[in-house]
Amino acid sequence: MGEIDKTELVALTHRLADAARGETLRYFRSSGLDTSSKEADRFDPVTVADRAAEKAMRDILDRERPQDAILGEEYGTKQGSSGLTWVLDPIDGTRGYISGTPTWGTLVGLHDGTRVILGLIDQPYIGERFLGGLGQASFKGPHSDGPLQVSGCKTLADATIFTTFPEVGTATQAAAFREVAETCRLTRYGMDCYAYALLAAGQIDLVIEAGLAPYDIQGPIGVVEAAGGVVTDWQGAPADQGGTAVAAASPEMHAAVLEILARHV
Template identity: 65%
Template sequence: MPLDTTLQAELIRVANLLADAARPETLLHFRTPALVADDKGGQVFDPVTVADRAAEQAMREIIARERPQDGILGEEYGETPGTSGLTWVLDPIDGTRGYISGTPTWGVLISVADETGPLFGIIDQPYIGERFIGGFGIAEVTGPRGTHTLECIAQSKLSDATVLTTFPEVGTADEGRAFYAVAGQAKLTRYGMDCYAYALLAAGQVDLVIEAGLNAYDIQAPISVIQAAGGIVTDWDGGPAHHGGRALAAANPDIHAEAMAILQESLNG
């Protein structure tokens, strides 16, 4: 059921409060010699910093004050149930590996979702000062060059496309082969973008983002922003992607269909 405009405006206001609160917490430690990253464990290095924890805590405090009836799903502090049917999905630093390396491709991901998926989302890049917003009839970026409408590339084909992903070793071996089957037919492939890849797709700079092994908090804000900008985000089978796993984000239906056909052929052939 669609939310009324008063509630939409309230959720937009709170989402921006969350992004405003997370910015100073992340910038306080970014590119400082004292920054230390702990390893969450697992088969590969999975860092977390004091900035991840502080940013999520600051956002949770605002939700507790402004929207105590809502649930929360956060990367660092897990799930807090609510009673409203709405859940704030938070990734305080998406791209912590980039963050500790000093690159500006990380970001703060904020979305609000109901049982059907994300309704509104923000991709915020504090160091550059860019905020990408999508949902409730809004698709815009605010940054050093002012405020501009977000709009995905309306028409493109894979042979002319730029494809982005975060890790060269995409997911499992089978998933990696499927990704490279697509990338091998594209004009340009770039790596290491974290959530900024999705922002660039919404801004009309690139054509595809293809990833695997995602969590819900990695993808829900990008889904909102890209869909508001006219793009498409599904899993590799064409279904919903908001629970995580595999994601195929495309600027338009034609290149989405072209990429998905190749992914499916590689996985199932």
């Protein structure tokens, strides 16, 4: 992949996030937001904003990269011929979105058939954007911008750990998470994809999750790895196809977490 191609792909990724940002902000904290549940037995929300934001990104890709495949949360898979797949989550953290918290985000990942080569996390309401891959690791926000770099924290006793839901998947997975969390200095919940952005920015040290889809994790993988972090599943294998994920600020911390998780799963 030449330098010109890399530059174009990064620029396109920003355009996708810009398009999604316009749609998500249009509906955020608005009265009468159209919300429904994807599942009958539990509340798994989807909104008009989710669909509008993904459609806006897909429209751009259809015009500018019709040869590429697309995998999106709301509209599924479109096959391609280039070997590249754009992986889209228009609103990661829809529960937070409908609650009015500014911790949701738009995720864009670019996968080359083997691995994630580019990732983006965008928080439109705060106005922060985190990008990693193709030789870049940077953030831009209303107060500052600059390079991304994980904290490098090596010991769990010094770590701040995040996960989205206290129950963390199955009962067995929740027990595994609790054992890790009990060794950490500070445990916090929520944030969805924004936790991975904080990890890449060096603010926190560890994110552990379960029950992920590919579109939940591929954007964060690109950002965290470019910032110097380590991301795998709970067994140490690639996490790009979803399931479980451990994102750590150092190889030492990552290894310590896997050792604890292995006692449970």
